[in-house]
Amino acid sequence: MTIKGKAYIAGIYEHPTRHAPDKSTAQLHAEVAKGAIEDAGLSKDDVDGYFCAGDAPGGAWPMVDYLGLNTKKLRHVDSTETGGCSYIIHLGHAAEAIAAGKCSIALITLAGKPRTGAMPPRAAGAEADFESAYGATTHNAYGMCAMRHMHDYGTTSEQLAWIKVAASHHAQYNPHAMLKDVVTVEDVLNSPMISDPLHRMDCCVVSDGGGALIVTTPEIARSLKKPLVKLIGHGEAMKGPRGGKDLDLTYSAGIWSGPRAFEEASITPKDIKYASIYDSFTITVLMQLEDLGFCKKGEGGKFVADGNLISGVGKLPFNTDGGGLCSNHPVNRGGMTKIIEAVRQLRGEAHPKVQVKNCDLAIAHGTGGLLGVRHAASTAILERV
Amino acid sequence: MVDAKKYPAPVTNPETAAFWDAAKQGKFMIKRCTACGEAHYFPRSICPFCYSDKTVWEEASGEGTIYTWSLMRKSPTGPYAIGYVTLKEGPSVQTNIVDCDLEKLKIGQKVKVVFKPTDGAPLPFFTPA
Numbered sequence: 001m002t003i004k005g006k007a008y009i010a011g012i013y014e015h016p017t018r019h020a021p022d023k024s025t026a027q028l029h030a031e032v033a034k035g036a037i038e039d040a041g042l043s044k045d046d047v048d049g050y051f052c053a054g055d056a057p058g059g060a061w062p063m064v065d066y067l068g069l070n071t072k073k074l075r076h077v078d079s080t081e082t083g084g085c086s087y088i089i090h091l092g093h094a095a096e097a098i099a100a101g102k103c104s105i106a107l108i109t110l111a112g113k114p115r116t117g118a119m120p121p122r123a124a125g126a127e128a129d130f131e132s133a134y135g136a137t138t139h140n141a142y143g144m145c146a147m148r149h150m151h152d153y154g155t156t157s158e159q160l161a162w163i164k165v166a167a168s169h170h171a172q173y174n175p176h177a178m179l180k181d182v183v184t185v186e187d188v189l190n191s192p193m194i195s196d197p198l199h200r201m202d203c204c205v206v207s208d209g210g211g212a213l214i215v216t217t218p219e220i221a222r223s224l225k226k227p228l229v230k231l232i233g234h235g236e237a238m239k240g241p242r243g244g245k246d247l248d249l250t251y252s253a254g255i256w257s258g259p260r261a262f263e264e265a266s267i268t269p270k271d272i273k274y275a276s277i278y279d280s281f282t283i284t285v286l287m288q289l290e291d292l293g294f295c296k297k298g299e300g301g302k303f304v305a306d307g308n309l310i311s312g313v314g315k316l317p318f319n320t321d322g323g324g325l326c327s328n329h330p331v332n333r334g335g336m337t338k339i340i341e342a343v344r345q346l347r348g349e350a351h352p353k354v355q356v357k358n359c360d361l362a363i364a365h366g367t368g369g370l371l372g373v374r375h376a377a378s379t380a381i382l383e384r385v
Numbered sequence: 386m387v388d389a390k391k392y393p394a395p396v397t398n399p400e401t402a403a404f405w406d407a408a409k410q411g412k413f414m415i416k417r418c419t420a421c422g423e424a425h426y427f428p429r430s431i432c433p434f435c436y437s438d439k440t441v442w443e444e445a446s447g448e449g450t451i452y453t454w455s456l457m458r459k460s461p462t463g464p465y466a467i468g469y470v471t472l473k474e475g476p477s478v479q480t481n482i483v484d485c486d487l488e489k490l491k492i493g494q495k496v497k498v499v500f501k502p503t504d505g506a507p508l509p510f511f512t513p514a
Binding site: 128139140141147148247373 | 392393395396397398401405423425426427429433434452453454455456457458459460465467468469471472475476477478479480481492503508
């Protein structure tokens with residue numbers, strides 16, 4: 001059993017807002033749901049599967065009710081919560097459900113307001129008494145990974161900075177990007193140190209907003225008007241300190257989710273024309289590129305340097321919307337926008353200045369949780385038909 | 386150096402109460418599995434490696450080396466260094482490195498456990514040895 005080619009992404013929508021003091025979180029979910037349903041050329045009453053994560057107020061059943069979905073028709077729900085990569089996992093789960101005949105038109109939504117509203121608290125894990133007092137945040141948890149990666153492999157701050165530089169080159173063409181200025185390696189190195197060795201410009205933006213997807217069967221996708229984009233491989237994985245044995249923070253769970261997705265798709269990283277890689281921090285991108293097999297472990301620094309991730313310049317165009325580093329990081333969860341930009345590239349709808357020529361194979365990969373502590377990862381490989 | 390930072394009291398539960406009782410005596414405990422011989426942290430009743438329930442408490446030396454660290458430059462309670470310390474007994478533990486010049490920390494540096502008070506049981510931290 002495989003999901004290869006069993007599900008198509010027929011609708012995408014990224015909310016243009018980055019600052020939404022005048023909207024509710026549920027409202028943002030509704031606006032992105034409407035956007036994706038209309039992009040697909042469907043109506044809300046067609047939806048028979050709904051997917052959401054921890055950002056959806058109250059979870060699946062309050063959202064299904066609020067969104068006014070057709071409950072006589074809705075027959076599959078999934079509220080898998082794995083932080084920022086939840087939506088990439090949802091995409092795989094939607095394909096599984098579609099392949100199994102459990103639904104035919106799945107809606108996935110993400111939205112929230114970290115800039116202008118309170119973020120819902122996370123439930124405590126079994127480790128809470130042994131860790132919560134030490135103040136792990138995103139910044140220092142990813143900082144710990146970068147520190148060890150530098151120690152083990154000689155990775156430098158200059159190399160990490162190239163990731164931000166590449167993102168900024170793309171963001172200048174995105175009218176909705178929060179940060180549109182092109183920056184240099186020096187700009188990144190001169191920005192204030194936030195949590196060693198990560199500077200402010202190694203960190204992504206904080207933005208209100210959201211995004212949504214419509215995933216459907218090949219038959220329904222072919223009946224609609226959008227260019228056809230199908231899911232051909234998917235992987236998911238988790239990693240944690242596991243009792244503290246043989247701790248190694250220089251790799252992520254992408255080392256397992258990536259090969260699973262590539263194997264299902266029957267392609268290799270060399271075949272990929274465009275990569276959406278979750279960029280919560282520059283180090284996140286570097287480690288994931290290594291883990292996914294775009295270069296050898298420890299050689300990520302060399303791989304990302306000198307503009308290799310800039311569209312039209314380097315070998316692996318990445319995050320051509322400007323990514324989380326420059327454009328958008330709705331609800332501190334980057335997985336959704338990674339899928340959306342990959343679909344834009346495959347449809348040929350990216351900005352002409354960053355559109356990859358003959359873009360027929362793309363990857364969308366993300367992590368959720370804290371890379372240096374416990375996290376999930378998910379990989380989706382998409383093909384233009 | 387004034388350490389005015391207030392740390393939350395552990396909630397504790399039946400599985401981990403012995404750890405916190407020992408901490409009150411200044412002892413830093415780990416769990417070891419008598420079936421596979423592996424030590425682990427934080428403590429669980431079932432061994433995370435071989436799933437045996439034959440895990441026993443063991444007082445650790447409290448000595449270790451810094452596996453990695455990161456200095457958070459700003460926070461409501463001031464700068465602090467988070468890190469992982471690899472204990473002499475094997476497991477790596479998440480902690481803060483305290484009571485030292487935080488800008489001079491190094492991977493591989495030797496550290497030892499130090500307890501800090503809370504309103505409940507004290508919490509383990511590490512400081513250069």
